[in-house]
Amino acid sequence: MPRAPTTSDPFNAIAEPRRREILELLDGHERAVGDIADTLGMGQPSASKHLAVLLEVGLVDVRREGRLAYYRTNAGQLRAIHDWTKRFERHWLQQILRIKARAERNSAARDTPSPRTNGRES
Structure with a gap:
C-alpha cells in the first residue's frame, strides 16, 4: 500500500x-x-x-x-496525534514497570548482607 x-x-x-x-x-x-x-x-x-x-x-x-x-x-491537530499514540501508552508503561522492578530487585540484592560476613563489613 x-x-x-x-x-x-x-x-x-x-x-x-x-x-x-x-x-x-x-x-x-x-x-x-x-x-x-x-x-x-x-x-x-x-x-x-x-x-x-x-x-x-x-x-x-x-x-x-x-x-x-x-x-x-x-493544538487541536496535535491532539489527534497525541490521542492516537496514547493508545500504545500501556506498552511503554509495562516496560517502565519491568525496568523499575528489576532495579528494585538489584538494589535489594546489593543491600542484603552476604551470609559469609554476617552483616559485617570486612
Missing part, C-alpha cells in the same frame, strides 16, 4: 526530524520564520518549506503581520 503524501497526512509530516524540531521549538511560542531558521541553523527557504508542509496538514497556524509570518502550533 503506498504511503500518503507528506502534505496530506500529519503522521507523514512529522516523520521528518526537522519538522519535529520546528514543532518542539514552537511549543508554547509564536515565532517568525527567520527566528525559526536561525535557531535551528537552517536556511530560511528550508524552514519555509517545512513550515508550508506543517501548515498544509494543519499542525501549525500562521499569523501575518505585514511581510512577516508568525507560526504557532495548532
